Amino acid sequence: MSEKLVFDAPEIMIDRPTHYCPGCHHGVAHRLVGEVLTEMGLVDDTLCVGSIGCSVFIYNYLDVDAVEAPHGRAPAVATGLKRAHKDKFVFTYQGDGDLASIGLAEIVHAANRGEKISVVFVNNTVYGMTGGQMAPTTLVGQKSTTCPDGRCADEHGQAIRMSEIIGGLGGTAYCERVSLDSVKNIRRAKKALRKAFEMQINGTGFGFVEMLSACPTNWKMDPVSANTRITEEMIPYFPLGVFKDVTKDGEE
Amino acid sequence: MYQDVIIAGFGGQGVMLIGNLLAYAGMEAGSEVTYIPVYGPEMRGGTANCTVVISSEDIGSPIIQSPKSLIIMNQPSLDKFQPKLVDGGVQILNSSLVDPEKAEDRVTTYTVPANEIADGLGNTRMANMVALGAYVQATGCVPLEQVKKSLSSVISSRYSHLIPKNAEALQAGADHVAAQMK
Amino acid sequence: MSKTKRIFIKGNEAISRGALAAGCTCYFGYPITPQNDIPEFLSTKMATVNGEFVQAESEVAAANMLLGAAAGGVRAMTTSSSPGVSLMQEAISYMAGSELPGVIVNVNRGGPGLGDIGSSQGDYFQSTRGGGHGDYRTLVLAPGTCQEAYDMMIEAFDLAFKYRNPVLVLADAIVGQMKEPVTPWEPKAADNHGAEDWCIDGAQGREKRLLKSLFLEDGALAGQNRNLQSKYEAMQAEARADVFECDDADLVVVAFGSIGRIVKSTVRRLRSEGKKVGLVRPLTLYPFPSEVLRDLAKQGKRFLTIEQNCGQMVDDVRLSVRGIADSEFHGHMPGDLPGSDDFIAPIIKHLED
Numbered sequence: 049m050s051e052k053l054v055f056d057a058p059e060i061m062i063d064r065p066t067h068y069c070p071g072c073h074h075g076v077a078h079r080l081v082g083e084v085l086t087e088m089g090l091v092d093d094t095l096c097v098g099s100i101g102c103s104v105f106i107y108n109y110l111d112v113d114a115v116e117a118p119h120g121r122a123p124a125v126a127t128g129l130k131r132a133h134k135d136k137f138v139f140t141y142q143g144d145g146d147l148a149s150i151g152l153a154e155i156v157h158a159a160n161r162g163e164k165i166s167v168v169f170v171n172n173t174v175y176g177m178t179g180g181q182m183a184p185t186t187l188v189g190q191k192s193t194t195c196p197d198g199r200c201a202d203e204h205g206q207a208i209r210m211s212e213i214i215g216g217l218g219g220t221a222y223c224e225r226v227s228l229d230s231v232k233n234i235r236r237a238k239k240a241l242r243k244a245f246e247m248q249i250n251g252t253g254f255g256f257v258e259m260l261s262a263c264p265t266n267w268k269m270d271p272v273s274a275n276t277r278i279t280e281e282m283i284p285y286f287p288l289g290v291f292k293d294v295t296k297d298g299e300e
Numbered sequence: 301m302y303q304d305v306i307i308a309g310f311g312g313q314g315v316m317l318i319g320n321l322l323a324y325a326g327m328e329a330g331s332e333v334t335y336i337p338v339y340g341p342e343m344r345g346g347t348a349n350c351t352v353v354i355s356s357e358d359i360g361s362p363i364i365q366s367p368k369s370l371i372i373m374n375q376p377s378l379d380k381f382q383p384k385l386v387d388g389g390v391q392i393l394n395s396s397l398v399d400p401e402k403a404e405d406r407v408t409t410y411t412v413p414a415n416e417i418a419d420g421l422g423n424t425r426m427a428n429m430v431a432l433g434a435y436v437q438a439t440g441c442v443p444l445e446q447v448k449k450s451l452s453s454v455i456s457s458r459y460s461h462l463i464p465k466n467a468e469a470l471q472a473g474a475d476h477v478a479a480q481m482k
Numbered sequence: 483m484s485k486t487k488r489i490f491i492k493g494n495e496a497i498s499r500g501a502l503a504a505g506c507t508c509y510f511g512y513p514i515t516p517q518n519d520i521p522e523f524l525s526t527k528m529a530t531v532n533g534e535f536v537q538a539e540s541e542v543a544a545a546n547m548l549l550g551a552a553a554g555g556v557r558a559m560t561t562s563s564s565p566g567v568s569l570m571q572e573a574i575s576y577m578a579g580s581e582l583p584g585v586i587v588n589v590n591r592g593g594p595g596l597g598d599i600g601s602s603q604g605d606y607f608q609s610t611r612g613g614g615h616g617d618y619r620t621l622v623l624a625p626g627t628c629q630e631a632y633d634m635m636i637e638a639f640d641l642a643f644k645y646r647n648p649v650l651v652l653a654d655a656i657v658g659q660m661k662e663p664v665t666p667w668e669p670k671a672a673d674n675h676g677a678e679d680w681c682i683d684g685a686q687g688r689e690k691r692l693l694k695s696l697f698l699e700d701g702a703l704a705g706q707n708r709n710l711q712s713k714y715e716a717m718q719a720e721a722r723a724d725v726f727e728c729d730d731a732d733l734v735v736v737a738f739g740s741i742g743r744i745v746k747s748t749v750r751r752l753r754s755e756g757k758k759v760g761l762v763r764p765l766t767l768y769p770f771p772s773e774v775l776r777d778l779a780k781q782g783k784r785f786l787t788i789e790q791n792c793g794q795m796v797d798d799v800r801l802s803v804r805g806i807a808d809s810e811f812h813g814h815m816p817g818d819l820p821g822s823d824d825f826i827a828p829i830i831k832h833l834e835d
Contacts, residue, residue: 093684097550098694107692113682115553116694118576121546124538128550128558129682131508131534136684154546157539320661324490327663333490336660360747362660362740365821453490 058086060111067105071271073228073261074102077170078109080234081141084241085112088249094137097126099151101143102176120151123158126165137248139166144185145175148208152184155214159254162219166248166255168241169210172263173282180266184208187285192266207285211258215291221253223291227260229278233288243293252294260286301331301356303441304364306381308349309373309394314428317454318371319350322432325442325450326354334362347377354441371435372398373414373428382407392435392477394427410438410477417472423462426469433473438481444474488663493653494519496628496664497587498527500635501559505672506585507533508558510547512540512566515599516655517589520561541566545573545586552582553693555681557639557672561587563655564605565596567613574648575614578710579695583642583649583677585635586620590654590739592816601655601740602816606794609652610768617707619714621649622767626743628662630765636669643675645717652767654790656740723771724763727753731760733833734778735825736799736809737788738764745788747822748829759829767795772802785809786832790820810835 057063060082068074085091094112098104100119107114117125122140130138147155147169158165174192175181182192182199185207189198199207215223222244226237237259244255260282262274269277305322309315316337323335334353351367353359365384370391372378378398385391389407393400396415403409412434414427436444448467455463491499498520501509509528511521521537528535534551538544544560551558562570567588577584590605592598612618621641625631631653638649682691697703724742727749728734737745742763749761762778764771775785779802787796787809799809812828814820 092686095554095682095684104696107694111685111690113685113690114692114694115550115682116576116580116692116696117549118546118572121542121549121573124543124546125550125553127536127543128508128510128547128552129554130550131536131547132551132554132556132558133683153539154543157543161536320490323661327488327490332663334660334662335490336656359662359743360750361744361822362656362662363744363819363821365823 058082060086060091062109062111064108066109068102069265071262071264071274072102073172073259074170076228076234077168077259077261078106080238080241081139081168082110084238084245088242088245090137090245093135094139095129095133097122097129097138097140099140099142099146101146103141103143103170104177106141120146120149121154122146123151123154123163123165123167127158127161127163130163130165134164137245139168139245141168142170143176144169144171144173145183148184148210156217159214159256160217160219162221162253164248164251164253166244167257169256169258170261171210171258171286172261173207174263174266176263176266187281209286211256211291214256219254220292221247221255221294223256225258225260225286225288225291227278227283227288229260229262229275301354301441303355303369303439304351304353304367305369305371305435306349306351306364306367307371308347308377308381311348313348313373314425315348315371315373316350318428318432319352321447321450321454322442323352323354324454325447326352328450329442329446331356331442332359334359336362347374347380349377369435369439371431373431374398378402390438392431392438394431396427410434410480412473412476414473417476418469421465421469421472423465426466429466429469430473430476433470434477436470437474437477444470486665486667488665490661491628491664492519492659492661493625493628493631493657494589494659495523496631497561497635497651497653497658498523499664499666500632501585501639502527502531503632503666503668504557504636504639506557506559506639507531508551508556509533510536510538510544510551510558510560512538512544512562514563514566516591516658517561517563517587519658520587541569542572545570548584548586549573549577549582552577552584553580553682555674555677555683557674559585559587561589563589563591564593564602567605567608571614574620575612575616575618576695577648578612578618578620579616579706580693581646582693583646585638585642585649585651587651587653589658590652598817599655600817600819601790603654603739603741603790603794604816605652606767606789606791609650610770610798618710619717619768621645621647621717621720621769622652623649624652624739624765624767625657626739626763628657628660628664631657632664632666640669640673641720643673643677645713646680647713652739654740718769720766721769721771721773722765723774724765725774726761726763728760728762728778728783730758731783732758733786733829734760734762734783735786735788735829736762736764736775736795738767738795741788741790741814741820744820744822745825748825751822752826752829757830757833759833764795770798770802772798775799775802776806779803779807783807784832786812786829788812788814788825788828790814790816
């Protein structure tokens with residue numbers, strides 16, 4: 049054997065080029081989900097609830113059963129699906145426009161009910177698929193196609209911090225904000241996913257992982273600058289960390 | 301056989317309960333029945349009412365605009381429903397609370413001092429049962445015994461100890477009308 | 483007695499019991515009058531069948547929970563009343579597009595807007611034209627009695643799975659709130675028409691499955707629409723109507739749901755006076771029983787459509803008899819409680835026209 053394989057994708061990842069832009073973090077997030085599902089032996093028991101946004105095509109990349117939810121409704125669809133199949137692993141994968149704007153009621157109440165589902169929340173501070181409009185997570189001063197002079201706090205309000213909200217709800221078992229801007233943070237993100245998924249497997253409760261992610265195209269940046277923006281602009285406003293972990297008594 | 305009735309009174313007089321009881325007894329006697337509580341705009345005016353239809357064939361309208369009979373538990377109900385009663389219709393008036401002088405000649409009226417009779421049996425709240433007993437006697441739309449037997453299906457189990465007294469009240473109302481019919 | 487004992491229950495309870503008899507194991511709902519008896523009844527009863535009851539945060543969420551459970555291939559339903567059903571249209575459209583079976587009950591109340599809590603048939607168009615966005619239809623059943631409410635729930639679940647399509651049961655405040663004797667019965671065994679071959683329940687030993695309504699590839703959406711249209715064509719076989727005293731009738735009244743049964747009293751009374759009037763009461767609103775009406779039109783009958791709205795089903799009656807006959811219309815305003823006396827004058831007027 050002249051070549052030694054040192055890096056391979058898990059079988060759950062369908063071997064095809066993604067439609068994502070160069071530097072987009074959806075590919076990384078998909079892969080982390082795929083790796084954790086594989087390592088936890090969940091692939092054939094997983095039901096994926098897709099959402100509306102760039103990641104609507106997640107079903108093209110992960111080899112698991114999937115259903116497509118209307119915009120923002122993935123937590124409600126996942127609630128119905130999990131109630132129908134309590135022994136299966138159900139997760140949603142949602143962007144920030146989907147989850148934090150149109151789907152705010154659904155995510156808050158699914159978490160508050162303590163639905164035994166897991167939510168992967170990709171926050172890139174912008175509506176990606178529709179062309180870079182202002183999202184509820186767009187930072188003050190950040191330019192978008194619907195706030196070309198930059199988000200103005202007086203007029204548009206400030207960026208909504210979802211992990212802080214979800215972490216404060218009674219039904220949430222695990223809630224962490226991670227970032228995909230560095231290798232170290234990506235490793236941490238994988239651990240967070242595993243932790244959140246375990247909460248479902250053990251029947252503990254609702255698991256939520258927010259991933260700060262880059263959208264170089266709509267940010268009008270090259271991929272390296274986009275990563276730097278996460279580090280320098282997003283993380284200071286969206287602090288990383290665990291916002292709730294019911295398995296750690298006395299800690300928040 | 302076809303009979304319809306509007307049962308009307310103040311809220312709290314138990315008109316819905318005797319409506320349910322009459323319809324239930326009708327069903328147990330093998331008839332088709334419908335029961336509908338008053339609903340929507342009709343609810344205005346301080347009266348509660350319900351409509352019961354008992355028939356040997358399938359029932360069309362459960363809502364009756366020109367009733368064949370009435371059970372009137374208070375004065376506002378008489379004012380409201382007597383004009384709608386068909387000519388030759390039958391009405392039971394609770395004369396404890398309704399002025400019998402207001403009864404029109406074009407209809408057959410049986411007056412029953414339901415509150416007083418119920419009082420005499422130990423509880424004014426059974427006035428509704430007295431009135432229903434009177435109605436069943438006056439119209440013969442269901443056997444009185446069937447109504448008594450149905451009490452246990454309509455009264456919640458919490459109040460099952462009151463069933464014998466309610467049966468007495470039904471009988472007392474029937475007896476009162478039987479005397480008038482002679 | 484060979485017959486099962488009759489029980490004396492509200493239409494809303496008949497709907498609930500019918501759903502349980504049909505094998506419904508997931509209920510999602512949100513409070514709204516006049517259908518609250520249904521979630522109240524099922525909140526305790528679902529547990530007795532190892533089922534799930536969720537009071538959702540909104541009708542939007544309830545309908546999407548229905549979508550999720552339907553994707554899992556189980557018998558699930560939601561119930562609401564007019565304003566709530568408006569909020570459900572998004573999910574219903576997705577379910578139709580993704581070919582997911584589920585039952586939605588609308589206990590129709592007055593509108594538009596908040597309207598009132600009394601009976602109305604104002605949601606006929608919304609119910610029979612799809613209701614949400616895109617070219618789709620839901621099967622629509624219209625009970626007029628508590629027994630029909632019970633029976634149609636069982637039928638609704640069967641049709642939903644037979645056609646992999648949402649089924650709407652369009653009741654109204656009268657049917658929901660009135661009590662009648664109902665003979666409960668249980669179907670032999672729930673036939674999910676091979677749901678195990680399309681539902682998502684984990685790809686154990688099989689290819690993964692995908693349930694979606696997004697079709698972006700060249701020609702894919704057109705293909706899906708052709709597929710849906712041929713399904714709706716096949717559904718036409720399910721059309722049913724109750725035909726009463728039409729043989730020698732000069733005038734046929736067409737009325738559905740509670741108005742249909744109320745008009746039946748009017749027809750009986752006019753018959754007793756020698757008036758030649760009959761009644762067709764559609765039991766399915768989509769598919770609409772056009773053949774029944776067309777056959778009557780060919781016999782030279784005239785038509786009067788009576789609805790508790792401002793003229794909706796009359797369009798379908800006219801389409802059914804087009805080229806042969808027409809239909810007059812009498813609308814009873816939502817907001818006014820209807821009774822059989824209300825329809826005497828309009829029927830006599832059109833009978834004598």
